[in-house]
Amino acid sequence: MHRTSDGSTAAGIIVEVEAYCGPRDLACHSAGGRRTARNEVMYGPPGHAYVYFTYGMHHCLNVVTREVGVAEAVLIRAVAPTDGIERMRERRAVGESVRPHLLARGPGNLCRAFAIDRSLNGADLADAPLTIRPAKRFAPGQIRRTPRIGIDYAAEFASKPWRFHIRSELAVSGKRVGTLLR
16 A cells, blocks of 8 residues: 655555445445445445545545445555655654554554545545555465454344454454464
8 A cells, every 4th residue: 555645655565454245244334225425435436445434533444346336345454564654653643662563553543644534535546646556465374364343233244254464464453363364
């Protein structure tokens, strides 16, 4: 992931994501076919940012993943910073004592570290100040699959194993347990 803002650059490797699988998924913003001004971007073309504000304090970054009219997305939960670490510290208002792997750990921290807000909602992630580019490739044995985090309200969908993270990565925001992909 790469972000240019305020004359600076921040970059890192995505190490944790969660899938949100459209109208059938009770945790998804499009559950039951709900279509609002807030989630309209999810119904658009794939490869675009769906950024929303939650709990009155955090932005969250999702990538729209399906064709136009099918509202599914992947939440970016954590990024291991590689460039722009000092600027990330400034944006997070933390000092040198905060280790780099903690700067973009969790969706809210990630958005603060990368200066992601609703102004990027709908941005084309292949051609914008925020881009996702191919970087490091992980072997299936390095990737763990677990239930998503913080969606207890979603009935049977709370336990779906739709969270994926890198097994040994310190930047992962939740528990590092789960089944390995093969």
